[in-house]
Amino acid sequence: MTQPVRTAPTLAEVAAAAGVSRSTASRALNDSPRISEETKKRVRAAAKEVNFVPNARGRALAVGRTEIIAVLVTEPLSELFSDPTYSEFLSGITEELSESSYLPVILQASSTHERNRAREHFERRSFDAVIDVSPYKGSELLEVLRELGVPTVLCGQLEGHPYRDVFSTVYSDDEEGGHFAALAMKERGRKDIVAVLGPQDNPAVVDRLRGYRAVLGEDLPDANVIYTGWNNGDGYQAMHQILAREIAFDGVLCGSDRIAAGVITALNEAGLSVPADVSVVGFDDHEIATRCVPALTTVRQPLREEGHMAANIALDMIKGAEPTTSVMHMQLIQRDSL
Amino acid sequence: MTQPVRTAPTLAEVAAAAGVSRSTASRALNDSPRISEETKKRVRAAAKEVNFVPNARGRALAVGRTEIIAVLVTEPLSELFSDPTYSEFLSGITEELSESSYLPVILQASSTHERNRAREHFERRSFDAVIDVSPYKGSELLEVLRELGVPTVLCGQLEGHPYRDVFSTVYSDDEEGGHFAALAMKERGRKDIVAVLGPQDNPAVVDRLRGYRAVLGEDLPDANVIYTGWNNGDGYQAMHQILAREIAFDGVLCGSDRIAAGVITALNEAGLSVPADVSVVGFDDHEIATRCVPALTTVRQPLREEGHMAANIALDMIKGAEPTTSVMHMQLIQRDSL
DNA sequence: GTTAACGGTGCAACCGGTTGTACAACCGGG
DNA sequence: CCCGGTTGTACAACCGGTTGCACCGTTAAC
Numbered sequence: 001m002t003q004p005v006r007t008a009p010t011l012a013e014v015a016a017a018a019g020v021s022r023s024t025a026s027r028a029l030n031d032s033p034r035i036s037e038e039t040k041k042r043v044r045a046a047a048k049e050v051n052f053v054p055n056a057r058g059r060a061l062a063v064g065r066t067e068i069i070a071v072l073v074t075e076p077l078s079e080l081f082s083d084p085t086y087s088e089f090l091s092g093i094t095e096e097l098s099e100s101s102y103l104p105v106i107l108q109a110s111s112t113h114e115r116n117r118a119r120e121h122f123e124r125r126s127f128d129a130v131i132d133v134s135p136y137k138g139s140e141l142l143e144v145l146r147e148l149g150v151p152t153v154l155c156g157q158l159e160g161h162p163y164r165d166v167f168s169t170v171y172s173d174d175e176e177g178g179h180f181a182a183l184a185m186k187e188r189g190r191k192d193i194v195a196v197l198g199p200q201d202n203p204a205v206v207d208r209l210r211g212y213r214a215v216l217g218e219d220l221p222d223a224n225v226i227y228t229g230w231n232n233g234d235g236y237q238a239m240h241q242i243l244a245r246e247i248a249f250d251g252v253l254c255g256s257d258r259i260a261a262g263v264i265t266a267l268n269e270a271g272l273s274v275p276a277d278v279s280v281v282g283f284d285d286h287e288i289a290t291r292c293v294p295a296l297t298t299v300r301q302p303l304r305e306e307g308h309m310a311a312n313i314a315l316d317m318i319k320g321a322e323p324t325t326s327v328m329h330m331q332l333i334q335r336d337s338l
Numbered sequence: 339m340t341q342p343v344r345t346a347p348t349l350a351e352v353a354a355a356a357g358v359s360r361s362t363a364s365r366a367l368n369d370s371p372r373i374s375e376e377t378k379k380r381v382r383a384a385a386k387e388v389n390f391v392p393n394a395r396g397r398a399l400a401v402g403r404t405e406i407i408a409v410l411v412t413e414p415l416s417e418l419f420s421d422p423t424y425s426e427f428l429s430g431i432t433e434e435l436s437e438s439s440y441l442p443v444i445l446q447a448s449s450t451h452e453r454n455r456a457r458e459h460f461e462r463r464s465f466d467a468v469i470d471v472s473p474y475k476g477s478e479l480l481e482v483l484r485e486l487g488v489p490t491v492l493c494g495q496l497e498g499h500p501y502r503d504v505f506s507t508v509y510s511d512d513e514e515g516g517h518f519a520a521l522a523m524k525e526r527g528r529k530d531i532v533a534v535l536g537p538q539d540n541p542a543v544v545d546r547l548r549g550y551r552a553v554l555g556e557d558l559p560d561a562n563v564i565y566t567g568w569n570n571g572d573g574y575q576a577m578h579q580i581l582a583r584e585i586a587f588d589g590v591l592c593g594s595d596r597i598a599a600g601v602i603t604a605l606n607e608a609g610l611s612v613p614a615d616v617s618v619v620g621f622d623d624h625e626i627a628t629r630c631v632p633a634l635t636t637v638r639q640p641l642r643e644e645g646h647m648a649a650n651i652a653l654d655m656i657k658g659a660e661p662t663t664s665v666m667h668m669q670l671i672q673r674d675s676l
Numbered sequence: 677g678t679t680a681a682c683g684g685t686g687c688a689a690c691c692g693g694t695t696g697t698a699c700a701a702c703c704g705g706g
Numbered sequence: 707c708c709c710g711g712t713t714g715t716a717c718a719a720c721c722g723g724t725t726g727c728a729c730c731g732t733t734a735a736c
Contacts, residue, residue, distance in 0.1 A: 008463065008486075010722060021686045026724060036684060056462035057404060058722025060395040061691050068464065070443070090446070098451045103459050105408070105443030108428070113436045121441050124394035125346060126406065148346075348692060359716045364694060374714060396692025399721050 009050040018046035029054070069097065069104050069314055070127040072118070072141065075134050076110040085284055085303055086133060089155070092307015093131060100315060102128070109141060119144050129314040131155065137162060151317035153310045159203050168313045168323040170306050174204045177299040177330035178211020181253055181281045184297065186215055188338055190251035190279050193220040196238045196263055197255035200227040205255060208283065212253055220253075230255065235262025243270050251279040257286035260296055264337070280337045294336035302328045347388040356384035367392070407435065407442050407652055408465040410456070410479065413472050414448040423622060423641055424471065427493070430645015431469060438653060440466070447479060457482050467652040469493065475500060489655035491648045497541050506651045506661040508644050512542045515637040515668035516549020519591055519619045522635065524553055526676055528589035528617050531558045534576045534601060535593035538565040543593060546621065550591055558591075568593065573600025581608050589617040595624035598634050602675070618675045632674035640666045 015025035020043060028035045028043035029052075035043075046052075060066045071093060090106070097104045105127075109118040121127070122144055129151040135142060137158050145152045146166050154163065157171045185193055193216055198205045205227070212220055226242065228234040235254060239262065242249070252267075254260035260282035264274055274280050274294055282289055282298035289296040306328050313324060353363035358381060366373045366381035367390075373381075384390075398404045409431060428444070435442045443465075447456040459465070460482055467489040473480060475496050483490045484504050492501065495509045523531055531554055536543045543565070550558055564580065566572040573592060577600065580587070590605075592598035598620035602612055610616050612632055620627055620636035627634040644666050651662060 008461075011724095012722080022723085023687080023725075024685055027685090030724085034684065039684080053458075053461040055722055056459065056464040057395070057398040057402075058691095059462070059724080061399045061693085062722075062724045064395075064691070066395060066464075068443075094446055094452060098449075098455050103445075103455055103464070105406075105445055107441075107443055108432050111433075111436075114432055117436050117441055120391075121394065123346075123391040124397070126394040126404075126441070349694095350692080360693085361695075361717080362715055365715095368694085372714070377714075393692055396721095397694080399723085400692075400694040402721070 008055060009052045011052070011054070013050055014043065014047045014052045017050060018043045065128050065318070066126060067102050068127050069102050069129045069131060069311075070107040070118075070121075071104050072107050072109060072130050072132045073134065074109050074115075074132070074136065074139060074141070085286070085301070088303040089133065089307045092304035093311045094307075095304070096308040096311035097315075102315065104131075104311070115141060122148060122150055125150075128318050129153070131310050131314055142167070151314060153314050153317070155306065155310055157203055157207075164323070164325065166323060168317060169325045170310045170313065170328065171326075172301045172306060172328045173330055174207035175211040175214075177283065177301065178208035178213075178253075179215055180211075180330055180332040181208075181283070181299050182212045182215035182220075184281060184332055184334075184338055185251045185253065185279060186219075188251075188279055191219050192224075192247075192249045193251040193253060194224045194226070194242055194247075194249045195220060195253045195255075196226050196228060196235055196242075196259050198227070198230050198259075208255065223247075224249065228255075228259070230258060232258045232262040232265075235259030236266045237262070239263045239266035249278065252281070254280065254282045257282035257284045257289045257292075257296055257298055260298070260337075261288050261292050264292055264294075264296075275337050282337075285333050289333070289335070292337065297335045297338040298333050300331045300333050302331070346393060347390045349390070349392070351388055352381065352385045352390045355388060356381045403466050403656070404464060405440050406465050407440050407467045407469060407649075408445045408456075408459075409442050410445050410447060410468050410470045411472065412447050412453075412470070412474065412477065412479065423624070423639070426641040427471060427645045430642035431649045432645075433642070434646040434649035435653075440653065442469075442649070453479055460486060460488055463488075466656050467491070469648050469652055480505070489652060491652050491655070493644065493648055495541055495545075502661070502663065504661060506655060507663045508648045508651065508666065509664075510639045510644060510666045511668055512545035513549040513552075515621065515639065516546035516551075516591075517553055518549075518668055518670040519546075519621070519637050520550045520553035520558075522619060522670055522672075522676055523589045523591065523617060524557075526589075526617055529557050530562075530585075530587045531589040531591060532562045532564070532580055532587045533558060533591045533593075534564050534566060534573055534580075534597050536565070536568050536597075546593065562587065566593075566597070568596060570596045570600040570603075573597030574604045575600070577601045577604035587616065590619070592618065592620045595620035595622045595627045595630075595634055595636055597621075598636070598675075599626050599630050602630055602634075613675050620675075623671050627671070627673065630675065635673045635676040636671050638669045638671050640669070 011022055011025055015022045018025060020039060024035060024039065025043050028040045029047060094104050107118055109115045119141060130145055131153045133155050135154040135156055135158055142163060146163060152167045154167050154169045157169060195212060197209060226238045228238045252263050254263055260280050264280055267274055267278055272278050282296045285298050285300035289298045309326050313326065349360055349363055353360045356363060358377060362373060362377065363381050366378045367385060432442050445456055447453045457479060468483055469491045471493045473492040473494055473496055480501060484501060490505045492505050492507045495507060533550060535547060564576045566576045590601050592601055598618050602618055605612055605616055612618050620634045623636050623638035627636045647664050651664065
């Protein structure tokens with residue numbers, strides 16, 4: 001009961017069936033202008049007849065490209081999976097690449113073991129380009145990619161731009177985002193602001209805070225800035241701490257929409273009304289933002305567009321383009337929490 | 339300011355540096371017994387000298403393998419991302435493959451466009467094997483893989499086993515799992531059971547229910563079986579419906595731990611105590627199970643081990659092994675909700 | 677009528693490895 | 707001294723495509 005392991009038809013068979021040489025068959029299928037319409041038709045018919053599909057291995061060797069782009073994920077998958085912003089971003093990448101002949105594949109590299117495997121395959125030139133969705137400074141893999149000269153796109157700004165001259169970068173302007181959020185608070189007349197942000201060492205967090213500060217100045221005192229995780233629970237807990245301090249405040253800037261959701265819950269439990277007593281602004285325009293009560297005013301990060309951009313830059317770099325840096329613009333989404 | 343695009347060293351350069359032929363160099367690096375130790379040493383030194391790494395494209399063509407295994411994801415990424423069971427399973431796969439020279443890559447194929455791209459790359463033989471993490475009956479891609487004779491492992495049982503003779507299958511014995519859960523209820527003396535399950539068309543749901551029934555018989559009447567989604571909210575809502583019916587029950591079998599979490603919340607809100615008044619058993623041994631109050635008794639699905647198994651079977655099939663079906667065993671995890 | 681130009685096709689080399697087979701050098705045995 | 711066997715290496719073919727270049731026949735121009 002062995003299955004019929006039809007070995008795939010090769011170009012030679014197509015050529016024979018069409019009564020032409022291998023080279024003519026190749027050119028015909030690649031629509032070269034040097035081949036007559038008549039011959040092209042015959043070759044195409046023959047190819048269809050035997051179900052010919054060019055073998056990726058042979059083609060890759062000949063053209064010097066595998067037509068595969070690796071999407072490098074250096075975080076643990078579970079973390080990636082719990083953060084829906086990535087899913088949006090990845091969809092952007094695959095969407096864009098599906099217009100081309102390139103295939104995006106997700107390459108997990110969280111454990112040391114996985115990183116070594118990934119490194120090996122980079123060295124073997126298994127991929128034409130790499131898109132790193134969560135690059136961090138000092139990553140060994142980035143060092144390897146740099147040495148190998150593999151076209152690489154970093155998604156997110158690295159502090160000090162250590163690879164600016166070799167890698168392309170795509171990121172959203174977090175400072176601008178902070179600007180928008182803070183400006184909205186100011187226009188609403190809020191004067192005593194609290195910020196519940198993500199991890200202190202996160203570059204996006206730093207930039208957003210800078211944006212807040214530029215607008216609010218002393219209305220956002222140092223003591224009112226809390227660093228925590230990205231989740232509902234983190235926001236909830238942080239808000240409780242703030243309430244316990246019994247300071248006066250009328251606005252909360254949040255590092256993520258999930259943080260904001262937790263913050264709102266905590267405020268409601270404390271008998272404070274949003275937005276009557278306190279204004280809340282989130283970040284990300286996560287799906288949860290519309291489900292909050294009241295619906296959350298937030299800063300939209302153009303994740304899908306970032307994905308598109310990253311994919312396009314990768315394709316350009318494969319064609320030999322110089323590395324570029326591309327900044328995407330944030331947008332304030334007005335809802336009811338302000 | 340163009341970067342130094344060092345073109346990678348080829349085997350020929352290594353051979354030249356070591357003063358041997360290309361074939362000898364190749365055999366030396368592959369540790370062939372036909373080459374003298376002395377020569378091997380010289381070749382290895384030369385290879386290290388010029389930083390030689392065999393080019394994947396050339397090698398793939400020669401050996402007829404790409405050494406890449408595709409992990410096919412046919413669901414929308416967002417769904418995949420929201421279900422942490424997958425992350426566990428995927429980790430199992432990568433863990434196991436990282437012992438070999440094979441590289442697992444995640445291939446998203448949720449949109450029609452993506453599926454067409456995937457199909458194309460299957461036909462081009464870009465991958466040595468495919469692991470489908472969420473196969474469904476009648477999938478065009480499975481049909482393609484079957485026709486092409488690509489080694490394929492299905493994770494999950496397909497109703498009617500349509501591909502049993504060509505594909506391998508790995509799945510957990512859901513009926514056995516249902517058995518364990520129901521048996522625990524019975525031993526605890528629970529007589530009036532309610533089941534809150536996942537979607538009715540899900541094969542795992544069907545099998546689990548069969549397991550429940552085999553043990554409980556009339557203690558689980560048809561009217562007490564509710565089909566819903568997999569999430570907290572679904573469990574919460576379903577429990578409210580049951581409470582509204584004002585029927586007597588002393589045990590709830592849940593289709594997932596997240597459902598169970600929602601169920602417990604609803605029970606508590608209704609003033610019922612778990613496990614004093616009502617016993618609750620979950621499914622999956624999801625991380626949430628330990629965070630429930632009380633900690634959830636549940637059925638553990640050996641996801642990581644399933645991943646290991648799937649990877650190993652894929653490797654075997656690449657070497658020519660016949661398709662096999664492998665059933666993993668469930669395990670009751672005793673905690674405090676029973 | 678000869679020649680240049682041109683469109684269409686095939687030969688052969690090439691991409692970068694692996695591998696079957698031939699061959700050279702060396703050994704010991706008769 | 708010749709022979710068979712062993713060991714170590716090189717030559718060349720092969721994997722399945724692409725592509726530079728030579729060559730062919732036809733037609734247009736002189």
